[in-house]
Amino acid sequence: MKETALDRVSRALNLIPFIAANPGLSIVQIAERFDSTPAQISKDLTLLHMCGLPGYTHLELLDIDYEDPEYVSVLDPQVLDHPRSLSQTEALTLVLGLELLSEIAKDPTEREAISKLQERISKIIGEDFARAITIADGVVESPIMKDLELAISDSRFIQITYNSASSDTVTTRTVFPTDLFFKDGIGYIQALMKDSVEMRTFRIDRIIELELGESDPTFAEHSHSSSNAEIEIEIEMGGDGIFFLEKHNEIVTSSKEINGTFFLNLQVNSSDWIKRVISSWPGRITVVKPVDLAKEIEEITRAALQNYS
Template identity: 30%
Template sequence: MTRPAARGGSRASADRLARLLNLVPYLLARPGIEIAEAAGDLGVTERQLREDLELLWVCGLPGYGPGDLIDMAFDGDRVTITYDAGIDRPLRLTPDEALALVVALRMLAETPGVANREAIERALAKIEDAAGDLVGAPVAVRLPGDTRRVEALRAAVEGGRALRITYYTAARDETTERVVDPLRMLMVGGRAYVEAWCRRAEAVRLFRADRIDAITELDEPATVPPQAVPHDLTEGVFRPSSDLPLITLRVGRSERWITEYYPCERVEAGDGDQWLVSLRVTDLGWARRFVLGLGPDVTVVAPVELADQVRATAAAALDAYAVPVAAVRRAPADSVPPGDPAVAAGTQ
């Protein structure tokens, strides 16, 4: 039980050491800085910064006597380093740290919805210049999905152009053609979306980039009406509400993962290893396909309409695989290709 705590303590000590080594050159470059301002810049509380300064006061060169230790002067809430004990340069990035930072910035620059890509690219150029050969390894950063499609969407957003798109709606399992006026690009849950005013629905809609089958940029500007308000996506794309259908499933141990992956209203223990799980869905058509994909360890409890739909779809699928055994036995041997599974099914 003590090992995790020890690792956590070691990590905290390492973080503090790095902070202390950077603190001295930071303060040297800003003599007389207010402690509150320094704490804000360094991302720590004033109390933590004061504790760091007290620790620095007893650090220095071997001998640890007068003239060996780091010294500083306080003027009210302002601090000035008066002796740095040779710690006058900030830490340099290790090769792994430099590469990780460069990759993260490249990914950020490619992310849809980023407001100021030029600032990111300037910061990236400075870090690559400072790191030099540390980041010389060839690294290609690509977002998941069709990069060309995302670039076309981003160009339309930045150019303020209307789009004609062919879009697959998974909830209804249908493909439609729409004219949309883009509002913004964004990344949610690792997927790229374009948020736009849909002229067909006369409302703001989110369109997943990987579900857009075709894009045509129209020769007209995007016309976004005043009532078009972007969605609040701080809690994700799907936000359950009381007006959506509520379904209840009885799930076994192997399907409990859905309680972690989907927002559930209620999870209760049932008989044995079974749980009763209630969640909101966009519509029962999506719920039917969802349940059918889960396997035999899930049973629909409510609503009855969904249970009937699942039962009917499953029965239709089984009927499609059914083979009349008597008919196969009556068929001439040369009417069935060699190796046909129907022959084996009819002779067992």
């Protein structure tokens, strides 16, 4: 989209206070922060150099030093020494972001600090605006979030007692968490197994107990991805395929729908898990391939039904 004079004015008015508060950045660094190009920022600075207050002698003009593109500074910002106020959308972005942050911050003092900050910024937002967009419930809460964050930032091992849903077991193991992420409000960690150095994913709400262990900043270097072979699966199902797609989009490699029947190709690395996913799905799912898997799932369902006869 072509830039208008207004876009440029808007950026220019923020450029001066930004550079004034962050002296010595390069043109390239400044361009990155403003989502612009170094050439454009140079043009902006050249233009701003000629702007100023009535009188327009060197005493009233903006004084910018950009001769060396590696070190830009503002010697006299005149009246542009403060950034512009946040727009309602900008303020809302921060307020909602802070709300999510406070949901995952488990320390009560941290939460209080975040909510105070939220209040300060909320003042910028009109009531109707604030009412129209909310966060209902960002995450499934977990009391061990704090320890997990600490373990990741300090490169520490953790010993976890974990309830694996796919194998229906509770086991204790030592792992090295490297990453924390959320999907559909549920927290997960990626961690290296201490013994095999294989990468695994654990659902945070299935960790029953956690104990922080020793630190080893170099352990992550040994990582290699899981050696589990990927299994390719083909399934067919009815109109509820749309909900299957939504819930399990990360394993679906392709999908098509013909007259209300969904044809899905899946790729998974745990046959235990996919057997349970398919046999617990309330609607009928036909496994076309692999044939062995189809048989096993049918046996599970038959055996379960046997329980009730």
